[in-house]
Amino acid sequence: MSKRVFVTHQLPGERIHELSRYCDVNVWMGPGLLSAANLREELAGCDGLVCMLTDRIDGELLGTVPELSFVSSMSVGVDHVNVAALSARKIPLGHTPGVLVDTTADTAFALMLAAARRIVEADQFVRRGNWTPENAWAPDFFTGKDVSGGTLGIVGLGAIGQALARRAAGFGMEVLAWNRTPRELSGIESVSLEELLLRSDFVSLHVALTDDTRGLFDARRIALMKPGAVLVNTARGGIVDEQALADALADGRLSAAGMDVFGQEPVAADNPLLGLPNVVVAPHIGSASVITRAKMADLAVANAIAALRGQAMPHCVNPEVYS
Numbered sequence: 001m002s003k004r005v006f007v008t009h010q011l012p013g014e015r016i017h018e019l020s021r022y023c024d025v026n027v028w029m030g031p032g033l034l035s036a037a038n039l040r041e042e043l044a045g046c047d048g049l050v051c052m053l054t055d056r057i058d059g060e061l062l063g064t065v066p067e068l069s070f071v072s073s074m075s076v077g078v079d080h081v082n083v084a085a086l087s088a089r090k091i092p093l094g095h096t097p098g099v100l101v102d103t104t105a106d107t108a109f110a111l112m113l114a115a116a117r118r119i120v121e122a123d124q125f126v127r128r129g130n131w132t133p134e135n136a137w138a139p140d141f142f143t144g145k146d147v148s149g150g151t152l153g154i155v156g157l158g159a160i161g162q163a164l165a166r167r168a169a170g171f172g173m174e175v176l177a178w179n180r181t182p183r184e185l186s187g188i189e190s191v192s193l194e195e196l197l198l199r200s201d202f203v204s205l206h207v208a209l210t211d212d213t214r215g216l217f218d219a220r221r222i223a224l225m226k227p228g229a230v231l232v233n234t235a236r237g238g239i240v241d242e243q244a245l246a247d248a249l250a251d252g253r254l255s256a257a258g259m260d261v262f263g264q265e266p267v268a269a270d271n272p273l274l275g276l277p278n279v280v281v282a283p284h285i286g287s288a289s290v291i292t293r294a295k296m297a298d299l300a301v302a303n304a305i306a307a308l309r310g311q312a313m314p315h316c317v318n319p320e321v322y323s
């Protein structure tokens, strides 16, 4: 009997067709994102799941699918999945590292530049018709903060953090980094998190969201940041206490922030960060280039096909399930 696989979103190109050579595929066609109730209903009786970072794969859901033999997420982060519950059942979890590294580092750099140089605020000023002869220019007109020559603190020196460091070198920045296990890399000064916060003009987050990093940027650590610093988050919203960050931005202690991720996504309209002009926001688009999303879909499908063929997934989060 053919295995049954549920895919929670349509994928670009011929990838669903490719997958359907190995199993019966059911794809969620929307409209909109899959709700938890829909996911539970569609996943019933399935052998495999290909999911997105917007799908919550918790222990309760997993308890309803005794047949499940693999999960493949089209994301590098897997904080939306209860990995321990999968591992306990020897179910492999696939993800998509590597291919999104440069695109995500580009996004972080773009947010850093946009936040520091007030690009979005300036864009809105022009579009709203405020650029008038009375308001044409002044010595302090939209003055921001120099990125070139500044000190960048990278929190989490994995592949994306290292890619950001390469970009920073081209801007003549001094690069500091904190990693749980310190890494010695040329051109990057390895420091404690506290020293990084005290010295950095720009801080960019590149750690996974885990029990150790949830709320890492709380009021106390935000207070340690250098006055006038800029915070950039393309990792996960749960790493930052958003109210504490908004308070520091509102009272001018920090000059700006660039946020691609939020504790709750889609972000609530009353999120305190949205009311601040010195915050540049984006809807979790760190890896959103056409080519990178295609590569991520390829890896998600390759992980699923390997599992269907009884092979080890090429990119498995919990490879211990194979031993």
Ligand code: GLV
Binding pocket: 053, 074, 075, 076, 077, 078, 100, 235, 286, 287
């Ligand atoms: C994006 O946030 C990802 O985890 O792929």
Ligand code: GLV
Binding pocket: 076, 096, 097, 098, 099, 101, 158, 159, 160, 161
């Ligand atoms: C992503 O692939 C990372 O390891 O940072």
